[in-house]
Amino acid sequence: DAGRRTFFKKSQNKKVRQRTIVSSQLELNHFVELGGYNENDLYLCGLPKFDRNTINDNPEKIVVMITWRPWEFIQSLDNIEETTYYKMIKNIVDHIPEEYRKHLYVLPHPLVENQMRSAECSLKDYVPEVMKYDDILKNTKILITDYSSISYDAFYRGCNVIFCWQEKEDCLKEYGTNAKLMLTEELAFGDVNYDYNLLDDVIRYNYNHGQKDIHLDNYKQIVEFHDGHNTERLIEMLKKEDMI
Secondary structure (H helix, E strand, O other), rough: OOOOHHHHHHOOOOOOOOEEEOOHHHHHHHHHHOOOHHHHEEEOOOHHHHHHHHOOOOOOOEEOOOOHHHHHHHHHHHHHHHOOOHHHHHHHHHOOOOHHHHEEEEOOOOOHHHHHHOOOOOHHOOOOOOOOHHHOOOOOEEEEOOOOOHHHHHHHHHOOOEEEEOOOOOOOOHOOOOOOOOOOOOOOOOOOEEOHHHHHHHHHHHHHHHOOOHHHHHHHOOOOOOOOOOOHHHHHHHHHHHOO
């Protein structure tokens, strides 16, 4: 259903002064070309939340978090383990080297968190008791995801990101023909995996090495600002338009 992503479209309520924050010229173009935005409605200043993003010394966690699949909600209530959402997470977990399992967290979507904690769920031991994303990301060495926006947050802090795209095209079809990802293989700021059987070597490499230069360069095309002053830029833009 293409309507699942209509929040990306510009609001038609003319009584509301709407401004949207973007983090790069590339992202701005994405909103204009695909979202129907006027460039004047966009603030190119970077997300203020990133100003407070930090990471601990010697992070050790491997975090698996993939994008929720709303078309599977009813099925998840009946049996979460029969959903493709769960099966993808299980495939990833099964290919994480045994020596790294002690560092593993699985972060499920809130709608299925209870099902993932149930006694019958084979992944329950990897779901943390407290789901505070900021605290978890502070101690994350590797984030494994499909195309979740949490990848931007994680990489900004210094985490390595691994993108598992075995099922990406099938998911995009479910979202409808208008669904477009800004994240492409050419812009990916992490290693892209299409074969679960090769994932263990990718994880070992990423756990023992820092962020690659090519990934840093790709990320800077999408998120230009890394100076910790996004909030200040936003405030100045709001003042300029007498919004505050």
